[in-house]
Amino acid sequence: MTLAGKHALVTGGGTGIGLAIAKMLAAEGCQVTITGRRQAVLDQVAGDGIFGMVMDVRDEAQVVETVGVAVEARGPVQICVANAGIAEGRALHKTDLAFWRDMMSTNLDGAFLTIREALASMRTTDWGRVIAVSSIAGLRGLQGASCYTASKHGMIGLIRALSEDYLGKPITFNALCPAYVDTPIIARNTLSIAKRASVSEDKARAMMISANRHNRLISPEEVAVAARWLVSPGSESVNGQAIEIAGGQM
Incomplete structure (x- = not known):
């Protein structure tokens, strides 16, 4: 199997982990749609198989429209990387509802909307890979960051449930859980x-x-290597997993 010509969608693809994964996928021959909220950032890294599109993952209508345009331009999404997110700590007694909702809307709602819209076209194909970039905070409590921790736990729950829904089908769902x-x-x-x-x-x-x-x-490229494994031949039985990238057991 080759990734050449396959359409990959990477949210938050203009910087950091998302950009490292996008570059890896483009090097493997994918047509990569990267999204983010700042066009200037996307323009700086676009080219060589990478196409930037402004999209706020908190905005349902914008996600529906943007993914639809990307699919029309580059074909069904067969690799979906739900990476867009924010990370900020705050003591619970100092956490107001606006902070909580923004964290959940970006990290958890954003992953849900991205994956839902990607699946609409992925389900029409014979192969697909969904990767959520969670965090080590998705597997344990992170001191001083209860809201962030809850959002990342939710992402892993979503991935595990979807992996059960699609058992026996040619689509897998996994989460990457890097430390810092x-x-x-x-x-x-x-x-x-x-x-x-x-x-x-x-x-x-x-x-x-x-x-x-x-x-x-940890370097972003180390996370990208783990993503490469999940989209490579031989990873078909890796499904519903939360993969730690943390330098040791957490």
């Missing part, structure tokens, strides 16, 4: 942790690094 990855989110979280914990930015960054079992940040 060296992306722009780390830079933003460094400032947030430093402020909340009243420590220096260097100390805040060191706290995140030490949370990874191998005491270093």
Whole structure:
């Protein structure tokens, strides 16, 4: 089997993990639609099989329209990577409903809408792969980030249920669960942790690094390699799994 010519959809594909996965898929011959909220960011990385489209995963009408246009242009989505998300910690007693709903709308509702619309065309084909980029916080509680943790647990629940729905069919559903990855989110979280914990930015960054079992940040390309395995021949029996990428047992 070859991935050449297959249409892949990667949300949040302009930076970080999404961009690393998009580049990997394009290198394998896929036509890759990447989405994000900033056209300028998408334009910077488009080309060589990568096509940028503005899409806010929180907006149902926009997701329906954008995925439909992408399918019309590049064919049925056969690889769907629900990657778009936000990561921010906040104590529960300081969490208002607006913060909670924005986190859920982006991380969980966004994954649901993306996968639902991708499946509409994927179900008409003879092969498909759905990958949700969750987090190690989808498998355990992350201190100081109850809202984020709940959203990432929900993503894994969605993937596990869908894998049961499609047992015996040529579509698999899996989640990738990385620990701290060296992306722009780390830079933003460094400032947030430093402020909340009243420590220096260097100390805040060191706290995140030490949370990874191998005491270093994970590269986005390491996550992309795991995604490559899930779309490669021989992974057909890997289904409904939450795959840790954390430098050791968590």
